[in-house]
Amino acid sequence: MFDFDTLAQAFGRQTVLCIGDLMLDEFVYGEVSRISPEAPAPVIAARRSETNIGGAGNVARNIASLGGQCIFTGLIGEDEVGVKMAVTLAQEPGIESVLVHDPARPTTRKVRFVSEHFSTHMLRADWELARPASGEIEQKLIDAVLPNIARADIVLLSDYAKGVLTARVIRNVIDAAKKLGKRVIVDPKSVNLAIYRGATLLTPNRKEFAEATRSPADSDASIAEAAKDAMDLADCEAMLVTQSERGMTLVTRQGESIHVPALPVKVRDVSGAGDTVAAALALALAAGANWEAALRVANAAAAVAVSKKGTATVKPAELRRKILPHASLAAEEKIVPADALEAHLAEWRRQGLRVGFTNGCFDILHPGHVKVLTAARGACDRLVVGLNSDASVRRLKGEGRPVQDEQARAEVLAALEAVDLVVIFEEDTPIRLIEWVRPSVLIKGGDYTREQVVGHEIVEKSGGEVLLVDILEGHSTTTLVKRAREGKV
Template sequence: MPTPILDFDALAQAISGRTVLCIGDIMLDEFVYGEVSRISPEAPAPVIAAQRSEIHIGGAGNVARNVAALGARCIFVGLVGADDAGRQLASALAEQGAIESVLVCDPSRPTTRKVRFVSEHFSTHMLRADWEQAQPASDTIETKLIDAILPHIARADIVLLSDYAKGVLTARVIRHTIDAARKLGKPVIVDPKSLNWAIYRGATLLTPNRKEFSEATRSRADTPQSIVDASEDVMRLADCQAILVTQGEHGMTLVPRNGEAVHVPAYPVKVRDVSGAGDTVAAALAVSLATGANWDTALRMASAAAAVAVGKQGTASVGTAELKRRILPHAYLAAEEKIVLERDTLDAQLVEWKSQGQRVGFTNGCFDILHPGHVKVLTAARSACDRLIVGLNSDASVRRLKGTDRPVQDERARAEVLAALEAVDLVVIFDEDTPIDLISRIKPSALIKGGDYTREQVVGHEVVEAAGGNVVLVDILQGFSTTALVHRARGEGK
């Protein structure tokens, strides 16, 4: 049975109203990029000529960044030291408008910091240097973390524990968090590091990678079926509803406690950097499940998000536009991407087409209810040029021209229907009563209208002809009129 097309826009809208409480080990990720061209005379080690560096919010902080990039709000609770790295992280989080950070400071430990040295030419990690104290938080700091977490659970739609084994998610912190979340009916996702999954007892979903799953279950976990076979006992031990095992280029396998297992193959992509891909998966799952989406939808979102993330360099976050391009069928996107909302985008497309010697045609109208007469004109218009731009009257413009009871469909709906036509290359919405400003901007080679107009009646004919273009009048299909269709539907006439 084919997989149904995901209603991405509806899901994205639902995500925008959700809040994720993310708790875990934050770290400062620094990437130093340069070229390696020689070996050090002091020791048999490559010398990297540093050219640039980037600093990112890493670890569980990258999960929070991805939650925000995907359109949800995030409350983040983490642990930093009283040092420059901690202050940099606090400042960087403060700049993220959709993230509310609650950072507990422990002066006795350094903020976790990782510096990666990367060959720019080969996109290869040469070396990583870590500053960290990977020990459980002290009793005092544990209490501060619990006190910071519990008041926010009621505000969240879902709780996400991102465990990097740096000390935040102690058994006590985990227990207080999961118990409080369950009492309030909040789902809990855990990206685990401990091999003792009993400490995550009561979580909704565990998301280990294949290596973590294999070690925790003492199984090979090299096929979807072997993962299913090894999941039964650990799900009972962890009292969770499902386990999702991520397997890199081999995809993901979800094993629900009740129901059939689902395996999703990985998207075929060129992998640039796997740093932080697990964070992106966890964030995509959290925002999807926060909306009440089912396992299948959440899994598809997570798989697509991972594909986008590994195609980027460094610790990357994934936005909704990138995710939409990855997850939706090309034909759907091809139609949507024809709708131009910014004039700069129109200008760039015109430059590209004209540099290729393409003849650009233009026509316009309200297209309130698309009918065969419209289709005939648009098809004929496309045959008169190489690329056809359709100017579409905005809702306000239609009301002024047709009356307060029009349009029947709003401008976005009308634009989407036009963009779905193969004959149409771009749709540009204009707010004026006539498209003269748009025509002056485009200067099309051909200005096309239906044959019920005369050349002199066509708005913009002087501009087009002065620029060396021509007006093309195409035969219309008799018997079709939007106004007549509207009257007939309202019972106002034949």
């Protein structure tokens, strides 16, 4: 496993020059309950709408949302939509836009009508002129891009075949980037991969790859085989084929083939997922990731994007949760200071959840502890564990204790599935913490009586209950520590 945190921190030091087809994505959400009396067509009762910058603009937005800087060049018409796009892009932090105006074309706009209940696209309406830019506009695009290549760490071409990335624009950009030693990633649309000759990496989806290579592209082996000729044709270092729910396959000129399966996720909308993949790849490679690490970052980013509605962006924290094992996230998500406790409690109560509480030193976690914690979680919907601080343990247990410091003890507790939150307290008893939590159930081991359980009056007065769990005989932290010091463990 690569060091994601170090890589993500490096994202903030990278600048991606992105060139491509800009468009406005609109989503109209509603419900369909009848057929129009005027024609055999469904009637959507519109409830709400969302507007986002899409196409290559969505690539730029994802670069910025992941922490990178983006210099973006695209094409807009001299119309109301174009003005809206220019203003919106100018307000996006992390994006420096260099837009070219073409009075001969409308700004590309796509409106999707979506059934909110079924999360399915019913209809899409497009306003566009999908033809190559004129010679004059081509030159303006080239003049806008070339001076910025030296400022970038990597170059990304996002081709939606709407007219920006003509053969001449592509050639000028790739050649200039290569002269300056800049890598170029291309999210291609043309089936003629030769027009992208000299790029570092091409990222077609499976359908585009199959059409370009005239291969079935129905297995990792067939993709790897077809990619050899495709890479020779495009003179590129690698080819990444995205396959939706089947994951991604990357093939290099050196014969390396890497496949990563799609991460399990509830797919809500695939719009713009390819943009997210391109953005994540560009940042990861610019930040120094190898092919496999960059592929895994892009795969995780795609999983986050498709789990959201509309043309979505991905944040580093969302990416982190997808990439890192759950156990490695436990400490930062579950160990909270007392003053952050109320936000969690308020949300749980809003959901009508039953909150439980238990406490202890948990110096050396043993099966007896696990039994009590598991039983405690079984008696509630969310379990808060109060943990004695180091100073508190020393006062209660004497010098030489705790064996492990409070952060280590908290992390071990947080790694347990039964535990939802860990709160360290400084006092000898958790009475103040119990007053804050006001749990529905207070749990302790059966070596206590109800009257001996600290806070039982508070809990019972507010309608809660005290639960005593039978302890597991033969397990005691004090005994374990003594045996260890006597060399009997």
